[in-house]
Amino acid sequence: MTLSRLLSAAVAALWLVAATAAPAPQTIRIGVASPTVGSPPIFTAGPFGIAYSKGWLEQEFKRDGIKVEWFFFKGAGPAVNEALTNKQLDFALQGDLPSVVARSVGLKTRILAMQGVRTNLYLAVPPDSPIKSVADLKGRKVGIFLGTNLQLPSDRVLADHQLSERDLRVVNLDLAGIDNALITRNIDAGFTDQRVLKLRDKGLARIVYTTRGTAPRYTRQNALLVADDFATRYPDATTRVVRALVRASRWVSDPANEAETYRLWAQMGVPESVIREDLSGEPLRSQYSPLLDDFAVARYRDVADGLLALKLVRRPVAVPGWFDRSFLDAALKAEGLTGYWQPVNAAGSNVAKAAPTAKASQARS
Numbered sequence: 001m002t003l004s005r006l007l008s009a010a011v012a013a014l015w016l017v018a019a020t021a022a023p024a025p026q027t028i029r030i031g032v033a034s035p036t037v038g039s040p041p042i043f044t045a046g047p048f049g050i051a052y053s054k055g056w057l058e059q060e061f062k063r064d065g066i067k068v069e070w071f072f073f074k075g076a077g078p079a080v081n082e083a084l085t086n087k088q089l090d091f092a093l094q095g096d097l098p099s100v101v102a103r104s105v106g107l108k109t110r111i112l113a114m115q116g117v118r119t120n121l122y123l124a125v126p127p128d129s130p131i132k133s134v135a136d137l138k139g140r141k142v143g144i145f146l147g148t149n150l151q152l153p154s155d156r157v158l159a160d161h162q163l164s165e166r167d168l169r170v171v172n173l174d175l176a177g178i179d180n181a182l183i184t185r186n187i188d189a190g191f192t193d194q195r196v197l198k199l200r201d202k203g204l205a206r207i208v209y210t211t212r213g214t215a216p217r218y219t220r221q222n223a224l225l226v227a228d229d230f231a232t233r234y235p236d237a238t239t240r241v242v243r244a245l246v247r248a249s250r251w252v253s254d255p256a257n258e259a260e261t262y263r264l265w266a267q268m269g270v271p272e273s274v275i276r277e278d279l280s281g282e283p284l285r286s287q288y289s290p291l292l293d294d295f296a297v298a299r300y301r302d303v304a305d306g307l308l309a310l311k312l313v314r315r316p317v318a319v320p321g322w323f324d325r326s327f328l329d330a331a332l333k334a335e336g337l338t339g340y341w342q343p344v345n346a347a348g349s350n351v352a353k354a355a356p357t358a359k360a361s362q363a364r365s
Helices: 003-020 046-054 056-062 076-085 096-104 151-159 175-184 196-201 228-233 235-253 255-266 272-278 294-309 326-334
Strands: 027-032 067-072 091-095 109-119 122-125 141-144 169-172 189-192 206-210 220-227
Touching: 027 056, 027 076, 027 235, 046 056, 046 109, 046 235, 046 255, 056 067, 056 235, 076 091, 076 096, 091 096, 096 109, 096 151, 096 220, 096 294, 109 228, 109 235, 109 294, 109 326, 122 175, 122 196, 141 175, 151 189, 151 294, 175 189, 175 196, 196 206, 196 272, 220 228, 220 235, 220 294, 228 235, 235 255, 235 326, 255 272
Parallel strands: 027 067, 027 091, 141 169, 141 189
Antiparallel strands: 091 220, 109 220, 122 189, 122 206
């Protein structure tokens, strides 16, 4: 082939790419399976909460004239699923259970990066309750935030004590509702998160069980997802969103930022001492690793299998193909962080342990 023909072919190829490539999006819509607090609204939870509070995504896309819109859902995962189904969101920060449920009914998303792993669960009761253990819950009125990633770990804890939801009088309440119901004694117990430690410290609740320090199968995971059609049309924008999460995860893991990290997280209404106690068993660098490692895949597979066994979904979910590592790999390379986080195996047996501190050793359960 002559040089002129080679040049003509190259020009034609470049023209074809330019003609078929989608333009950059005008708006990027991000849904968060959590409400804000305060007025003006505050959201600082996890690495992405840090990125939101510092405006890193807005800064990233400002030069291109791309607007970033955030939506926060009091209805948590199920409400996010509805918005994704109605094509009202491009990205979502969501817990494992609701995202698996959506996947089982055909919602096309990709898991891009982890936002928080091995999150703890607590079982709380009113301070004067006769309940001493999980086994005492039989026949009791128990609050569970159904349809969220608290449900399946709660079911696993119950199963290990020869109980199921059918043995209880389950009340579907969000986490704030569980707090209020414990205080007013409208429920006998509630499965909840770290926030209940604040009630404990005020003498308004008592912790009878926690997954802290137990097997990883009891923990909860959160991830950043993208709508499949958005990732296909806008791969560059997708990578840049993941880069913001990677940058925030790296910032959180830096000991130099520890004081500011906890100060920002405490703005969500949970005291810094409570957050430190809840996270005391594992370094922030490990707990907020964005890696889609064997542990993350195993936990989502476990959730999918558990939901199918409990007949909470009708069809099995093929988990491995759901994880798309290409955007995270590109983001890690662009940020110079390839190899910064260590992958965790499926069993979680190589999870890093936090160095003991005075506060951790004095933590109450």
